[in-house]
Amino acid sequence: MNVAECTRALLAQIEAVPVIDAHEHLIPEAQRIADEVDALELLGNYTNGDLVAAGCPAPTVARIGDPHGDLAARWQLLAPYWPKVPVRCWRKLRLFR
Numbered sequence: 630m631n632v633a634e635c636t637r638a639l640l641a642q643i644e645a646v647p648v649i650d651a652h653e654h655l656i657p658e659a660q661r662i663a664d665e666v667d668a669l670e671l672l673g674n675y676t677n678g679d680l681v682a683a684g685c686p687a688p689t690v691a692r693i694g695d696p697h698g699d700l701a702a703r704w705q706l707l708a709p710y711w712p713k714v715p716v717r718c719w720r721k722l723r724l725f726r
Contacts (some may be wrong), residue, residue, distance in 0.1 A: 667696040669703055676714060683713030 630638070655661070656670065672694075680690045685706075693703050 665696075668700060669693060669707070670696065672707075679714045680707075680710050683710045685710040 656664075677690050677694065680693070681687055685693075689706055692698055693706050695703070
C-alpha cells in the first residue's frame with residue numbers, strides 16, 4: 630500500500646468514527662448563541678498562558694480577555710504580543726498582517 634492509499638484508508642476509518650474529541654475548549658453552544666459575541670473569547674485557555682510567556686503582563690492579559698472592555702482597545706493590547714504566540718491554529722488567522 631502506498632502513502633496515498635494508506636491516507637485514503639485512514640481517512641475512511643476516521644470518517645466512520647461517530648465522534649472525535651478535537652479538544653477545543655469551546656463554550657457550550659447554548660451559551661455561545663445566547664451571549665453577545667466577543668471576538669477575543671476564543672483566544673482564551675492556552676493563549677492566555679502563551680501571552681504571559683511572550684512577556685505580556687498578567688493584568689494586561691486579563692484586560693485583553695475582559696468581554697466588557699472596548700474591543701479595539703483590547704486588540705491594541707494584544708497586537709504587540711501576537712507575533713510571539715506559538716504557531717497554532719490562531720496564527721493562521723493572520724490578524725495583524
